[in-house]
Amino acid sequence: MLAYALRRIAxxxxxxFLVSLISFGIMQLVPGDPAAMxxxxxxxxxxxxxxxxxxxxxxxxxxQLGIFYSNLLHGDLGHSLILGQPVLETVIERSPISxxxxxxSLVLTILFGISIGMVAAMxxxxxxxxxxMVIALLGVSVPNFWLGLVMIVLFSVQLGWLPTGGYIPxxxxxxxxxxxxxxxxxxxxxxxxxxLARLTRSTMLEILGQDYIRTARAKGLRETTIIVRHxxxxxxxxxxxxxxxxxxxxxxxxxxxxxxxxxxxxxALLGNAILARDYPMIQGGLxxxxxxxxxxxxxxxxxxxxxxxxxxxx
Amino acid sequence: MARIKARLLxxxxxxxxxxxxxxxxxxxxxxxxxxxxxxxxxxxxxxxLDQHVNAANATRNxxxxxxxxxxxxxxxxxxxxxxxxxxxxxxxxxxxxxxxxPGVKFHNGKPLTSADVxxxxxxxxxxxxxxxxxxxxxxxxxxxxATFRIILKEPRATFLESISASxxxxxxxxxxxxxxxxxxxxxxxxxxxxxxxxxxDSHVKVKRFDGYVPNKTLKGIxxxxxxxxxxxxxxxxxxxxxxxxxxxxxxxGEVQIVEDVPTLSRxxxxxxxxxxxxxxxxxxxxxxxxxxxQAPTDNLKVRQAILASLNMEDIMDAASDGAFSLxxxxxxxxxxxxxxxxxxxYNQNNPEKAKALLKEAGYKGEKVVLxxxxxxxxxxxxxxxxxxxxKAAGIxxxxxxxDWPTALGMSVxxxxxxxxxxxxxxxxxxxxxxxxLRNLADPSNVHKPVGNKSDEEFMKQFNILSSxxxxxxxxxxxxxxxxxxxxxxxxxxxxxxxxxxxxxxxVEGYIPFFNTRVSxxxxxx
Numbered sequence: 001m002l003a004y005a006l007r008r009i010a011x012x013x014x015x016x017f018l019v020s021l022i023s024f025g026i027m028q029l030v031p032g033d034p035a036a037m038x039x040x041x042x043x044x045x046x047x048x049x050x051x052x053x054x055x056x057x058x059x060x061x062x063x064q065l066g067i068f069y070s071n072l073l074h075g076d077l078g079h080s081l082i083l084g085q086p087v088l089e090t091v092i093e094r095s096p097i098s099x100x101x102x103x104x105s106l107v108l109t110i111l112f113g114i115s116i117g118m119v120a121a122m123x124x125x126x127x128x129x130x131x132x133m134v135i136a137l138l139g140v141s142v143p144n145f146w147l148g149l150v151m152i153v154l155f156s157v158q159l160g161w162l163p164t165g166g167y168i169p170x171x172x173x174x175x176x177x178x179x180x181x182x183x184x185x186x187x188x189x190x191x192x193x194x195x196l197a198r199l200t201r202s203t204m205l206e207i208l209g210q211d212y213i214r215t216a217r218a219k220g221l222r223e224t225t226i227i228v229r230h231x232x233x234x235x236x237x238x239x240x241x242x243x244x245x246x247x248x249x250x251x252x253x254x255x256x257x258x259x260x261x262x263x264x265x266x267x268a269l270l271g272n273a274i275l276a277r278d279y280p281m282i283q284g285g286l287x288x289x290x291x292x293x294x295x296x297x298x299x300x301x302x303x304x305x306x307x308x309x310x311x312x313x314x
Numbered sequence: 315m316a317r318i319k320a321r322l323l324x325x326x327x328x329x330x331x332x333x334x335x336x337x338x339x340x341x342x343x344x345x346x347x348x349x350x351x352x353x354x355x356x357x358x359x360x361x362x363l364d365q366h367v368n369a370a371n372a373t374r375n376x377x378x379x380x381x382x383x384x385x386x387x388x389x390x391x392x393x394x395x396x397x398x399x400x401x402x403x404x405x406x407x408x409x410x411x412x413x414x415x416p417g418v419k420f421h422n423g424k425p426l427t428s429a430d431v432x433x434x435x436x437x438x439x440x441x442x443x444x445x446x447x448x449x450x451x452x453x454x455x456x457x458x459x460a461t462f463r464i465i466l467k468e469p470r471a472t473f474l475e476s477i478s479a480s481x482x483x484x485x486x487x488x489x490x491x492x493x494x495x496x497x498x499x500x501x502x503x504x505x506x507x508x509x510x511x512x513x514x515d516s517h518v519k520v521k522r523f524d525g526y527v528p529n530k531t532l533k534g535i536x537x538x539x540x541x542x543x544x545x546x547x548x549x550x551x552x553x554x555x556x557x558x559x560x561x562x563x564x565x566x567g568e569v570q571i572v573e574d575v576p577t578l579s580r581x582x583x584x585x586x587x588x589x590x591x592x593x594x595x596x597x598x599x600x601x602x603x604x605x606x607x608q609a610p611t612d613n614l615k616v617r618q619a620i621l622a623s624l625n626m627e628d629i630m631d632a633a634s635d636g637a638f639s640l641x642x643x644x645x646x647x648x649x650x651x652x653x654x655x656x657x658x659x660y661n662q663n664n665p666e667k668a669k670a671l672l673k674e675a676g677y678k679g680e681k682v683v684l685x686x687x688x689x690x691x692x693x694x695x696x697x698x699x700x701x702x703x704x705k706a707a708g709i710x711x712x713x714x715x716x717d718w719p720t721a722l723g724m725s726v727x728x729x730x731x732x733x734x735x736x737x738x739x740x741x742x743x744x745x746x747x748x749x750x751l752r753n754l755a756d757p758s759n760v761h762k763p764v765g766n767k768s769d770e771e772f773m774k775q776f777n778i779l780s781s782x783x784x785x786x787x788x789x790x791x792x793x794x795x796x797x798x799x800x801x802x803x804x805x806x807x808x809x810x811x812x813x814x815x816x817x818x819x820x821v822e823g824y825i826p827f828f829n830t831r832v833s834x835x836x837x838x839x
Binding site for chain 1: 361495727758760
């Protein structure tokens with residue numbers, strides 16, 4: 001298992017190198033001018049040229065790339081052109097916000113997605129199945145920005161239960177965090193709930209039709225025992241994979257949700273960096289997110305290998 | 315000395331500030347109540363407080379409550395003294411001697427001296443975005459701690475207008491910050507509020523600076539100047555970019571003031587007794603620049619045809635959801651340089667004349683590319699309606715819709731591939747005649763004359779506008795330059811847009827301005 005884990009980590013290094021190279025190259029190709037974004041249309045050509053020089057944007061691609069990797073080897077992802085802060089420090093500051101929201105969304109996704117899917121599968125073709133699938137379809141179809149605004153009107157303006165936006169760290173005030181994170185977490189989770197519910201239902205239906213389940217029923221085992229002891233382990237295999245992917249999506253943050261609820265997470269950070277053509281922040285931020293996602297994938301693979309020893313042999 | 319002062323009062327706009335308020339020290343209580351915490355909902359994300367290198371409204375909204383300047387603009391955009399209490403101009407018009415207000419301290423407790431002013435000017439000259447404001451400066455001197463002297467290479471009548479311009483103001487910071495790189499400035503000012511916390515994309519919190527020394531020569535707040543007082547304990551500027559969420563936060567009372575209320579929400583909010591709407595009538599000028607280096611807009615007759623085809627009322631109606639004023643000028647009514655010269659060419663709505671001009675121009679249906687962005691809905695809608703009006707006059711108009719950084723980068727760096735670029739002058743128009751027409755004088759970024767040489771007649775008038783010591787002559791030059799801009803179609807103003815803001819009913823003393831001022835406002839109990 002340890003050899004397997006080490007092998008997977010070693011494989012991640014060239015991937016990260018490629019990610020950094022591609023993100024750097026793409027940034028140089030994308031049109032737009034960070035200096036013009038900073039100075040606005042009213043600056044003179046000379047002022048813009050000076051600003052480009054100050055920001056190091058007048059250097060050649062190779063020189064800029066060399067500086068980037070040289071800094072990277074020293075653990076420095078550079079300074080944001082717009083925020084003026086070290087990229088690594090900023091990303092690390094923002095990560096707990098996105099991680100806490102992602103975990104909250106994931107808990108909601110697992111709770112509701114798996115429950116709805118299982119209820120639908122166990123009540124196949126009955127009214128509960130129909131209702132569950134309508135809910136799942138709605139989850140997949142409703143745009144999260146619309147849902148976010150509807151929730152604000154309902155829960156903040158009409159009922160006054162939750163704040164319209166902002167973020168309170170869990171470490172400062174757990175209840176405040178719960179109040180500030182609930183609507184963004186629901187807005188981010190809804191689509192994933194729909195996807196997971198549909199997957200759980202179809203996987204469960206497939207497994208419930210297997211011979212060994214029929215045998216278990218023929219032996220007179222209770223339905224709960226059949227589901228929990230015999231079906232669940234096999235249902236979990238594809239679900240673990242999907243949950244890994246869902247967490248990847250949630251961790252990357254949602255620019256739209258974070259903007260609506262004014263949450264300063266990774267999504268908003270990278271979204272703004274892209275809009276402002278803040279090259280160091282985009283490059284550093286992408287590298288950080290890619291590293292996090294790679295680690296997450298390795299973790300999922302390890303869980304997979306733990307659940308199914310055959311994976312390790314492959 | 316008296317003669318010099320009299321001359322100064324007569325020939326600079328400082329007079330406007332001093333005469334408006336008189337020199338009587340204000341004795342009246344400014345704050346109806348002291349204390350309380352206010353939250354302000356901003357529409358734009360704030361990325362930096364380094365006012366020297368950022369032209370964004372969001373930065374000014376916060377930074378101008380923390381920093382102050384040697385000279386600034388009053389409510390009518392006239393230059394007035396801020397950190398200086400006295401200004402003398404030499405007879406040859408080349409030496410400006412400022413006496414600093416005594417007792418002023420930075421938020422770190424250190425007293426303000428002329429070395430700090432010199433250091434701030436030096437940083438601005440090195441990296442400031444509008445550093446061309448200091449082009450006329452030969453050198454500066456600090457004969458003593460309270461005196462800052464600027465010596466110009468040659469007299470320039472609009473020098474005070476330039477150094478007091480508030481688009482990218484020359485804020486005064488401690489001398490040890492003079493070498494700070496762009497965006498690395500520590501937010502340590504002399505203003506009524508000091509920084510507590512800055513979380514980019516989220517919020518900035520400021521608190522009352524107890525050591526603040528107000529400028530008592532002007533009673534009450536005026537522009538960024540005047541007698542400012544922090545009535546509130548703290549102010550939190552929260553980024554609430556989504557308009558629906560922003561107005562919802564005001565309705566729930568989570569924020570007490572919001573910037574930029576969508577026009578469509580105005581009626582609903584006006585019925586809420588807990589909310590007050592406030593409006594700045596002339597907040598921005600919606601306009602477009604033609605590219606003079608790219609066919610067919612390199613042809614004057616084609617540009618004139620396009621201008622003739624436009625119905626500004628329809629364009630502005632769509633672009634502002636009905637909240638606009640027609641404005642045949644690059645200044646706003648009431649401003650010193652306001653003129654309707656050339657206004658007969660504004661809002662012509664004459665497709666037939668356009669067709670005749672196109673025929674004269676030998677126009678053969680070449681594409682006219684309108685470069686715009688959906689990131690700024692006003693710019694997109696303006697371009698969309700304009701393109702339809704152009705099509706109705708037989709012009710082959712085509713939209714090129716890009717994201718804002720790409721569109722801006724293209725307009726600044728490329729002289730091919732586009733014919734019109736859409737933007738809004740927010741504070742540019744307000745800064746005065748020379749400042750507003752500076753964008754059309756060479757060298758400039760988005761105005762693309764062939765060889766970067768602007769129209770000769772326009773430049774002649776612009777130079778008078780920039781350098782004549784006689785205000786009447788400058789006003790006349792502005793009018794002539796503006797008429798030339800309309801005649802040569804160097805830029806097309808569509809109309810003025812207001813700024814609609816809203817406060818909770820318990821907010822007192824809030825006066826809308828181009829930027830947010832949180833001094834002199836308090837919360838009723």
